[in-house]
Amino acid sequence: MKDKGDIESKTDAALNSLDGLQRAAASPFLYTKVQVKLKEDRSAWSALGRFISQPKVAISVCLILLLLNTWILLSVISSRVDERAEQLNDLALEYHFETPALPEQNPIQP
Amino acid sequence: MNETELIVRLQQKEEAAFRQLVEGWKDRIYNTALGLIQQAEDAEDITQDVFVTALGSIGEFRAESGISTWLYRITVNKSIDHLRKKKRKKLFGLVLLIRGKNGGQENDNPDFIHPGVQLEKKQEAAILFSAIRKLPEQQRIAYSLHKVEGLPMAEIGKILNLSEGAVESLLQRAKQNLRKSLLSYYQNNRHER
Structure with a gap:
């Protein structure tokens, strides 16, 4: 129980440990560092x-x-269709699977 | 110089205005980033990036939200991107470790102590910060902005595009999760301390 x-x-002590927290201070040279970063950022690649x-x-x-x-895909498909038809x-x-001419379709029987 | 004047001068790329922005805001931005990512060097890098981004996008800035909300929003986004990148790297390191290569050495900074914590509370604060790292992303952001940067719920709502009620509920859930996490921590370590 005591435990x-x-x-x-x-x-509770851990949850309250941030009460009265002071703000952390950034580096006093931050402005100079930002200026350097800005110059780097202006390079051609960036x-x-x-x-x-x-x-x-x-x-x-x-x-x-x-x-x-899409264009490449369509042109490949159409070239394949042409190739197959050829x-x-x-x-x-x-x-000699050509379509027979009309007189051949109805040959005159002797 | 008031805020509107400062924005106009920043949009005209006036160096003095930019210096004023950096000098006036650097501690708030750094403290926010530090609270979120819990790593001093990375927090400084993020602070620099925030100002670079702010200067680059000042032309698109609409005065719908204040300059403070805008800067805090950039800071939160950059910090979250950084944490996600770190998580991905850690995962990749783990994969390398499983495959027998040298990986998984990402420093997670287990004993982070915020420099602004009172001396007698440092030990408890380190344990609390470790528990904060385990919170879901939105809860972590809301809790950190509230407790580390001391922002009111209304301001947090503006930064996260949430209603004040939603922020209140996020903070409530964060506190419940932290309590659970701390209770289990102290139960597991009761004989050590």
Whole structure:
């Protein structure tokens, strides 16, 4: 029982340990450090990074890539269809599967 | 110089205005970041990043919220991004460790003590900060802003885009979770202390 009361009081003490907390102070040279960071940030690569990460640029690039992919996919599919039709034609020619002409369809019986 | 004037001068990229912003706000930003990530060096890096971002996006700043809410919001977002990145790194380190490579050495700073804690409360505060690290993200942010930075619930609500009631409930749940966590800590360590 005494143990339980002890644990409760320690828990309360821990929960109240941030009462009266003083604000932590940043480095007195922070402004100089920020200035250095700003100069670094103005370099060409970071400018390029900032430009690409703009939502309108990023969305446009994604759309262009998507359209390009769709176009490539469609052209591959259509070229395959053409190739297949060509193969069938060749096969038909080789085995004389051409559609018979009209007089051949109704030959005159002797 | 009032806030509106300061914003106008910042938008005109006036160096004196920027210096005033940094000097006037650095401690608040640093203290907030430190409370959230519990790592002094990283908190300073985040503080610098906050001002770089603030200067870069001052042109888009609308005076709908005050400059304080805006800066606190940038700080919270940067700190949370940092914590998530650290968590991912830790996870990756763990994977490397399982695969037998040298990983999982990410410093989690288990004994963080905030420099503003009163001397006689340092031990309890270290245990409390360790319990805060285990809180869910939103509860951790709300509790830290309230207890470390001393912000009122209304201001926390503006920063997190939540109603005051929602913040109150977040704080309530945070306190309950912390109590549970601390009770189990003291129960497990009762013979050591």
